[in-house]
Amino acid sequence: MALVFDALLALAMLWLAWQGVHAQTLFQAVVSFMLFGLLIALAWVRLDATDIALAEAALGSGVTGALLFAALGQLPPEPIRARRRTRWHRRLLALAWGLVLLAPIALLLYGVLQLEGRGLGAEVNASLSQANIGSPVTAVLLNFRAIDTLLELVVMLSAVVVVWSLGATAPSPLPWLPAPSLPALTRLLFPVFLLTAGYLLWRGEHGPGGAFPAGAVLAAGFVLAILSGARAPAPDGHTGWRLLICLGPLAFAMVAGGVLLAGYVYFEYPPRVAGLLMIGIEIAAGISIGFMLTALFFAAERDHSSQV
Amino acid sequence: MTDLYFYAALFLLANMLVGLARALRGPTMPDRMLSGELMGTTAVAVLLLLSVATDTEALIDVALIFALLSVLAVVTFVRRTWPEPGPPRGRRWP
Amino acid sequence: MPPLTSETLFTLTAVLLFGIGAHGLTQTRHALRRLLALNICISAIFLLLVASGKHGDTDPVPHAMVLTGIVVALSTTAVAISLIVRRNRHRRPPDGGLHW
Numbered sequence: 001m002a003l004v005f006d007a008l009l010a011l012a013m014l015w016l017a018w019q020g021v022h023a024q025t026l027f028q029a030v031v032s033f034m035l036f037g038l039l040i041a042l043a044w045v046r047l048d049a050t051d052i053a054l055a056e057a058a059l060g061s062g063v064t065g066a067l068l069f070a071a072l073g074q075l076p077p078e079p080i081r082a083r084r085r086t087r088w089h090r091r092l093l094a095l096a097w098g099l100v101l102l103a104p105i106a107l108l109l110y111g112v113l114q115l116e117g118r119g120l121g122a123e124v125n126a127s128l129s130q131a132n133i134g135s136p137v138t139a140v141l142l143n144f145r146a147i148d149t150l151l152e153l154v155v156m157l158s159a160v161v162v163v164w165s166l167g168a169t170a171p172s173p174l175p176w177l178p179a180p181s182l183p184a185l186t187r188l189l190f191p192v193f194l195l196t197a198g199y200l201l202w203r204g205e206h207g208p209g210g211a212f213p214a215g216a217v218l219a220a221g222f223v224l225a226i227l228s229g230a231r232a233p234a235p236d237g238h239t240g241w242r243l244l245i246c247l248g249p250l251a252f253a254m255v256a257g258g259v260l261l262a263g264y265v266y267f268e269y270p271p272r273v274a275g276l277l278m279i280g281i282e283i284a285a286g287i288s289i290g291f292m293l294t295a296l297f298f299a300a301e302r303d304h305s306s307q308v
Numbered sequence: 309m310t311d312l313y314f315y316a317a318l319f320l321l322a323n324m325l326v327g328l329a330r331a332l333r334g335p336t337m338p339d340r341m342l343s344g345e346l347m348g349t350t351a352v353a354v355l356l357l358l359s360v361a362t363d364t365e366a367l368i369d370v371a372l373i374f375a376l377l378s379v380l381a382v383v384t385f386v387r388r389t390w391p392e393p394g395p396p397r398g399r400r401w402p
Numbered sequence: 403m404p405p406l407t408s409e410t411l412f413t414l415t416a417v418l419l420f421g422i423g424a425h426g427l428t429q430t431r432h433a434l435r436r437l438l439a440l441n442i443c444i445s446a447i448f449l450l451l452v453a454s455g456k457h458g459d460t461d462p463v464p465h466a467m468v469l470t471g472i473v474v475a476l477s478t479t480a481v482a483i484s485l486i487v488r489r490n491r492h493r494r495p496p497d498g499g500l501h502w
Contacts, residue, residue, distance in 0.1 A: 001311075005318050006408045010415040012325055017419050019332060021426030021439045027389070031331060031340050033438045034381065038351050040445055041370065042321075043415075045358060046408060048460050049452055050366040052468050057370055059476050060445070062377030066384040071434070071483045073388035075490050078432050094429050101424055109417040112454045113410070119461035136462035137469070145466060152470050159477035163484045179386060189379060196376060200369070208366045212473055213373060220380040227387045296480040 006046055013039045026078050030068045037061025051137045051208035054200075058216035063293055066223065070297065138204050142278045146267050150256065153249045153285060160245060160292050163299040179228070186228040193221030201286050205275075211248075211282045215289025222294040245295060248288025252281050313361035317354045324350045341385050348378040412453035419446035433486045437479065444475045 016039060019032035037060050044053035124136050124144070141149050197218040204210030226232050233241065255277050256267045264270060269277050327350065330343040352371045359367035423446055426439030448468045455464045 001314065001318075002408060003406070003411065005314075005321060006411050008318070008321055008325070010411055012328060013415060014418055014422065016328070017422045017442045020442060021422065021430060021435055023332075026432065026434055027337055028332070028334070028340065029435060029438055031344050033441065035328065035331060035344055035347055036442070036445075038348060038374070040449065041374070042351060042354065043412060043449065044452070045355065045367060045370065047412060047452055047456060049465055049468075050364065050370065051465055052448070052452065052472070053370045054366075054373060055469050055472050057373045058377060060472050062373070062380055064441070064476055064479055066380050067480055067483055068434075068438075069381065069384040070388045071487050074487045075434065097428060098425055101421055105417055105421045105424075108420070109414065112413055112417070112450060115454055119455055120463045121461035124462050137465050140462050140466040141469065148466075148470055152473050155474050156477045159481050162481050166484055166488055182383065182386075185379075189376075193376060196372060200373075203369065208369065212469065217373065217376060220377055224380060224383055227383050296477075296484075299484060 002046075006043075009039060009043055009046065013043065026075065027072060030065070030072060033068065034061060034065035037065065051135075051210075054208050054213045058213040058220075062220060063216050063297075066220075067297060135204065135206050135208070137208070138210055138278075141210070142281060143269065143274070146252075146256070149285075150249065150252045153252060153288065156289065156292050157245065157249055160295050160299070163296055166299075182228040186224050186230070190221050190225055193217055193224070197221070197286065197290065201282055204282060205279065211285040211289055214282075214286040216293060218286065218290030219293030219297070222290065223297050226294075226298065241291065241295065244291040245288055248281075248285035251284035255281060310361045310363075313357045317357040317361065320350050320354045320357070324354070337385075337390060341382065345378055345382060348374055348381075409453050409456050412449060416446045416449035416453055419443075419449065422446075433489070434483075437482050437486065441475065441479060444471070448472070 013036060016032045016036040020029050020036050023029040023032055037056060041053045041056040041061060044050070044056055121136075124140060127144070128136055128139055197214045200209040200214035200217060201211065202209075204214070222232075255269075259268055259270065260266060262270060324347045327343045327346045331340050331347065334340050352374050355367050355371040355374065359365065359371070420443055423439045423441075423443030427436055427443065430436055430439065448471055451464050452468055455461055
């Protein structure tokens with residue numbers, strides 16, 4: 001029974017992935033990709049990976065989809081020549097290339113199905129009591145492999161720096177639709193976004209949740225507010241923005257270095273305050289991630305708050 | 309009883325595939341967008357049903373995020389992607 | 403041949419998805435399509451990692467790796483999108499461009 005559900009899901013995913021690459025127009029491809037993200041979140045749920053489903057719904061499908069839609073509004077139409085009318089020898093070449101790809105893919109499948117191993121689940125659960133945190137995934141992210149998470153934040157920070165350094169593009173040449181109900185909707189929804197972000201932060205301590213989904217929801221709230229006409233200072237060059245964006249990585253690095261002064265090893269949290277320190281890091285990181293994602297969304301446009 | 313929830317989830321998944329057909333056929337951009345949103349709403353329902361069927365409370369959070377972030381997609385589409393206030397006559401949009 | 407369970411099914415799906423992504427990466431011209439194909443490859447690898455690593459109870463280590471990976475993929479995508487937009491910004495036709 002469950003297998004029918006999974007098979008249907010898998011077929012839809014494959015079809016959407018194909019459409020996401022080869023759909024007739026770019027808009028169709030982007031919509032298909034967004035729906036692919038939706039279905040893959042369901043697949044994570046079926047694989048008992050609720051925390052990944054949460055991150056996929058928030059970051060993979062939600063924020064990426066919005067970024068792609070915003071980009072579509074600034075891109076010129078795709079040249080017809082590029083998407084169709086391939087000559088027969090090119091088609092033959094594509095077919096041959098597909099057949100060549102098939103061999104390593106079959107090999108990959110064979111190799112993966114041969115894998116034996118029991119993973120690290122038992123070890124993580126055994127040392128969970130030392131981490132003073134309820135959720136095994138959060139314990140891995142913030143305690144056992146904390147440096148990965150710090151570097152992850154730095155990767156996102158570098159993405160913001162790169163996008164800012166590219167400078168602003170011309171404001172979107174498209175006329176805006178009049179949307180009189182949008183500010184009212186935002187006034188209604190913005191507190192819900194803030195509340196949900198706070199809830200996810202709190203939730204990350206003992207279940208799926210944590211700084212990244214919380215940051216994504218926070219960013220969604222900000223983007224919604226700015227798209228409905230709320231005024232915000234342009235992200236790049238504004239000191240407040242820079243401080244907020246650096247808050248998470250800085251807090252993380254300060255905790256990591258600060259424990260050195262207290263006589264511990266780098267990133268070794270003192271057992272008595274471990275839970276507290278991790279909550280502090282989560283909050284700082286969540287706020288930073290929210291502002292970083294907003295900055296990524298609006299980096300290209302300087303005068304985003306001028307029209308409603 | 310949990311079986312019933314699971315069958316309902318399966319039925320809704322099949323419904324999503326019908327919505328998918330609309331999303332792929334279009335013909336206009338808002339058509340595709342709206343059927344995408346329909347799929348998003350159905351996914352929320354599927355998640356809630358699965359949450360009861362498998363007794364996993366955390367799935368409600370995933371459903372909550374889906375519901376909230378689908379607003380972001382629509383608003384971005386309306387504010388950034390959709391080209392013109394009124395369709396030109398006799399011209400089909402992609 | 404392992405028995406057909408949800409895990410094997412999703413492993414198979416992940417491998418096929420990777421194939422679709424890799425095929426699209428080499429066979430499409432537009433940069434945005436290539437970006438989408440790359441993202442499909444990335445999702446396929448995440449799915450492969452979790453589906454093939456699932457034996458009975460859940461293992462938090464691949465989950466944490468995938469969570470990290472999703473964020474890195476998002477950052478990469480954001481940078482790539484902004485590069486693509488900047489590369490094409492002067493080529494928009496004056497009529498507003500209704501056809502993508």
